[in-house]
Amino acid sequence: MSDVYEAELVVDRREFAADGVLALTLRHPLGEELPAWEPGAHVDVVLGPELERQYSLCSDPADRSAWRIAVLREPEGRGGSAHVHEQLGQGDKVRVRGPRNHFRLEPAPRYRFIAGGIGITPILPMLAAAEAAGAEWTLLYGGRTRESIAFTEELERYGDRVTVAPQDETGLLDLASVLDGLPEGTLVYCCGPGPLLDAVEERCPADRLHVERFSPKAQPAGENGEFEVELAQSGRTVTVAPDVSVLDAVRAAGVEVLFSCTEGTCGTCETDVLEGTPEHRDSVLTDEERESGETMMICVSRCRGKRLVLDL
Structure with a gap:
């Protein structure tokens, strides 16, 4: 995990992208270039002890002088958005780790993008990439009200390929108009609230x-049995009790591992599986990735047998 970029970045700019949506531009304090990234990537932002959140990068990947994120103020949230809105000021430093990407834009002749609310953030750089590639695309973008829909000025340059649909004006998004009768070769990218996804x-x-989900997808109920995990790099074997996660068991054994959300949504704790079959309970991996069993999110996923060997 030592190759993961981590640095104290400076809040170079604060601006509201919509009602309740604060956009932050982050730069290296010494003007150093930031790591390259591709559309769909996110970073971990360490806001304080036990307070770490993931935010999608929504700037231009070609501009390595800065990263931009956008944060929706959530009054009923767990404190991350309140901290950003109220305490992270211009010129302040914040520790950032990443980027990582589980939402990559695959090559295709045409795309249908669907975004709900703050779910526009990973989609924004995808639009520019699709445009640059000469692909045919449209975006259906919804939010509670027109005032709450972020980055509308940036989207104006795309003309009628973008449909902005405030719920208080048009009701729920008309998914049938986008998804029914998809032309051959069309890929659909969607990010937003759970019900929309x-x-x-x-x-x-x-x-x-x-x-890409911001909150965990409901998982089928499963029994939590006890199993063993061999840590190949550390030469240790730990027992994972029914009421303990693999992540907690590994950390209790004194093995350092990166983690963040502990909900199976961010991908920070993804770990290579060398032997055994994981029981996937995350909201990150695709069906194909789950079937391969090559990696698992150790914060939520478990074992389909009595033993796993992990590359830790």
Whole structure:
């Protein structure tokens, strides 16, 4: 994990992208270039002890002088957005780690992008990439009100390929208009609230769809049995009790591992599986990745047998 970029970055700019949405531009204090990234990537932002959040990068990947993130103020949230809005000021430093990407834009002749609320953030650089590649694309973008829909000025340059649909004006997004009768070779990228993603998943063929979730997807109920985990690099074997996660068991054994959300949504704790079959309970991996069993999110996933060997 030592190759993961981590640095104290400076808040170079604060600006509101919409009602309740604060955009932050982050730069290296010495003007150093930041790591390259591709559309769909996010970074971990360490806001304080036990307070770490993931935010999608929504700037231009070609501009390595700065990263931009956008944070929705969530009054009923767990404190991360309140900290950013109220305490992270111009010129302040904040520790940032990453980027990492589980939402990559795959090459295709045409795309249908669907965004809900703050879910526009990973989609923004995808639009520019699709445009540069000469692909045919459209964006359906919804939010509670027109005032709460972020980055509308940036989207104006795309003309009628972008449909902005405030819920208080038009109701729920008309998914049928986008997803029914998809032309051959079309990929669908969607990010936003859970109910929107669930509705899109019900309507769109799985082999066409790519989604990113900000909160865990409901998982089928499963029994938590006890199993052993051998840590190949550390030469240790730990027992994972029914009420303990693999992550907690590994950390209790004194082995350092990067983690963040502990909900199976961010991908920070993804670990290579050398032997055994994981029982996946994350909201990150695709069906194909789950079937391969090559990696697992150790904060939530478990074992389909009595033993796993992990590359830790």
